[in-house]
Amino acid sequence: MGSLEVKTLLEGQAEVWQYMFGFADSMVLKSAVELRLADIIHSYGGPMSLSQIASKIDSASPNIPYLGRIMRMLARKGVFGAHRPSEGGDTTYGLTHISTWLRHDSELSLAPMILMENNLWQLAPWHYLSQCVKQGGIAFKKAHGCEMWDFASQNPEFNKLFNDALACTTKIVMRAFLSQYKEGFNNVRSLVDVGGGTGGELAEILKTYPHMKGINFDLPHVVATAPEYDGVSNVGGNMFDAIPNADVIFMKWILHDWSDEACVKILKNCRKAIPEKTGRVVLVEIVLQENGDNMFGNMDVVFDLLMFAHTTGGKERTEPEWKKLLEEGGFPRYNIINIPALPSIIEAYPL
Template sequence: MEAKEAEAELQGQADIWKYMFSFADSMAVKCAVELRIADIIDMHGGPITLSQIVAAIPDALSPDINYLTRIMRLLVRRKIFTAHHPSDGDGDTLYGLTHSSRWLLHDSKMSLAPMLLMEDHPWLMAPWHCFSQCVKEGGIAFNKAHGREIWDFASENPEFNNLFNDGMACTARIVMRAIVSVYKDGFGSVGSLVDVGGGTGSAVAEIVKSYPHIRGVNFDLPHVVATAPMYDGVKHVGGDMFQAIPNAEAVFMKWIMHDWSDESCVKILKNCRKAIPEESGKVIIVDVVLQPEGNGLFDDTGLVFDLLMIAHSSGGKERTELEWKKVLEGGGFPRYNIIKIPALLSIIEAYPK
């Protein structure tokens, strides 16, 4: 029994060391993205040596291959890259891509690189250091870190605004591929669709591209739609979802509700209800449905995203199905249906009747 207790105590110590430095994983991956290591390997067409990688790093004035060797050693252990060692022990190790590093390619349509650069930027890391302060005295973590809320910070800081929009756009492409592949019948009967909080419009553009009969409206704050590119079949409208939402047969909201408190979500939903037909209208919410005890592929990430909401939102949170039910009913949507898709998020169809 004493041996088991000693083993458990040692394991506990090892766990704390691991969690203490878990940020090292994200910083190493961020480094790989900034150096475009995955892109360099991909452009070569197969595994290459560290010397070849270093020679192709953009703007590398005096590269240090020893630093890169140590960073790549950890990334190989984390299965971000592969390492092929010569069988005879003579020659250089060749580094290749994995299914994970393919999500770090800058020029791929299905890339998480912009989101990673956004989330791991010092601007967005700073609020995480305010968690204990938030527990002690309440308030908004982003505000404590930067003296203003995230939306005000974005409207005043073009560099941050672009970083944020690029991050949102890349995740929109990934999630929209999953939605369009699974939710075929859901869009078929919709003639007009307004994407509330649609950013620069990439999500609604993807829907309209797959369903050309839909008249799409991309609706977001004026400073956001000001930088939005033109898309066929999509109209950009600036405004405030807490004031009014453009009329359409259906309202689409991807990763919007989790940014807000229950009270704010009820306000948004009430405006959605006014914007859609009483009999045939619906709201399509794409967000996390938390499974705190779940063992699904993304259930653990869902809990992390709930903490992300503390760091970056103005009182937002991820919700369990019961919490969604309460918010939907409060906003005038007594009937709903949850549809699983191959992604971190789920589709929640909500109806006024």
């Protein structure tokens, strides 16, 4: 075996080790959120030593050596910055552009999403992917005995975890959406947000377009926990049965939760709910790229596997797959608008 072959084989082994323990990245990130490390450093106003950070953790006797090992990993990953004085003294840790997204007290934060996706309830279905390949079926149901939406309706703690995670990603994506869709709703009188959760994304839209009537439409147990927002009416129902009438229907990260057959049914109900000549559907969804050549790297295919693990036939779709789905649902014309976020805007028209 030549030296180049040995080197290549060794590189392969090294990469397998990295993939094998990829979960360590998400687990240490989760621990940082649970310990509120980014909030502690931000509140302090500058870099802190381990003992200073430990003194602010909600615990009577925090273990500083354990904290040090977590911070070492996070610093190596660039989540926190580490400054080691050349003349000796304690290493201090500061915020970076990554840890800014871990703060609970920030308007734009991914902390609730980190807690939700790394919760035992959400991790369990990932262990059933190979079983699904062999036997078919739904990973979440194999792990928990029911599908995710039923699980949420029966489990208030999970329902809150899930809604909080969606609310935080809504703020991030909606800011990007509104920055690129500045005049998109100028002549729209009414808008239905299908699967709008607790109404946060619709409230953000109405701040920019206060002339519109907004209907937040979701399952009854979801809208039951929705706060009051100016201009937003909460309506409980099922998008597979019927959707409230409006000029425009908005759906953010809804269709990726469902199979092609289910999506066609939803789109046909959308088609019935909007005016034939002037109506449209506005989707915010990932458009899967075959090469993954963008800032978010492999997140499109990761999200596709997330749909595999958590939903009933959901998946991310390429542009040709979106085109076919929209046509079958009664929307032969579409337009894709890129925004500074993981998903894109897809406008779909019935004529």
